[in-house]
Structures are given as C-alpha cells and as structure tokens.
Amino acid sequence: MCFYDMHRFACGDWKWGNFRQHCAKEYRMGETCGMKLVNHTIHVPQKCKICEKVECKQRKRAAEVDRIHRWQREGNKFRASIDKSMDAIANIDVEIRNLNYEMARRRQQIGAQACT
Ligand SMILES: [Zn+2]
Known part of the structure; x- marks a missing residue:
C-alpha cells in the first residue's frame, strides 16, 4: 500500500492526487505496490x-x-x-x-x- 493525496470535490466525488509515500512493503525505489491509501485530503471548492x-x-x-x-x-x-x-x-x-x-x-x- 502506497500513499497518495486525495482530491475531494464540492459534489462529494473524489479522485487520486499525487503520490506521496511508499509503504513498508515496497522496497524497490521508484515503484509503487498498486494499493492506494489516502495520505492527505485536499478539499477542492469546485465540483468534479x-x-x-x-x-x-x-x-x-x-x-x-x-x-x-x-x-x-x-x-x-x-x-x-x-x-x-x-x-x-x-x-x-x-x-x-x-x-x-x-x-x-x-x-x-x-x-x-x-x-x-
Ligand atoms: Zn462530482
């Protein structure tokens, strides 16, 4: 599991944002394991x-x-x-x-x- 930002829109929908951090499972540099977890939620005032x-x-x-x-x-x-x-x-x-x-x-x- 690797950590990403999450963009939350005014309508309640969301999408993944930037990659932030590797998880402990992923040792190789520059690769992500494919499971996404929320690192930080960014509230977007517009609708999606x-x-x-x-x-x-x-x-x-x-x-x-x-x-x-x-x-x-x-x-x-x-x-x-x-x-x-x-x-x-x-x-x-x-x-x-x-x-x-x-x-x-x-x-x-x-x-x-x-x-x-
Ligand atoms: Zn929406």
Whole structure:
C-alpha cells in the first residue's frame, strides 16, 4: 500500500492526487505496490469534471426547452426549428444518462475500495 493525496470535490466525488509515500512493503525505489491509501485530503471548492459536465448539459437542455416554448407561442411558423431542438434535447438526454452511468460506476469502484 502506497500513499497518495486525495482530491475531494464540492459534489462529494473524489479522485487520486499525487503520490506521496511508499509503504513498508515496497522496497524497490521508484515503484509503487498498486494499493492506494489516502495520505492527505485536499478539499477542492469546485465540483468534479463529470458533475460539471452534467450541469453544463442540463443548462443547455433548459435553454432548448425555453426556445421551444417561445417558438410554440408563434404557432406553426417554427415547426422545423422545434423539431431540431427536440432532437438536440434527445441527444443531450443520452449524454446526461451516459455521464450518470460513468458516475455510478466510479462511485461503486470507490465504495468497493473503501471496504477492503
Ligand atoms: Zn462530482
């Protein structure tokens, strides 16, 4: 087990930071044994990359929804634009779902690691 910094984000997610210290098990210089332990926690005031991406996509989605509402008030004039915007929303939904999967997978791995 070797020691690393841990970056903890505002959203509660975290990632490994810099390597800090070898453990007693690892004698060879410059090598780590592969088991990571927390040396020091660094609190990061921002959200993690994935949460930021999700937020960004949700903002984009909300903007599309606003646009559709505006166009719908104009009657049939913007039919094509509305269809295009609907497609964009469907794509954003897929992207958000994928990010959530990625997030769930990462949190699961971290949970498993914390229990061993
Ligand atoms: Zn996060």
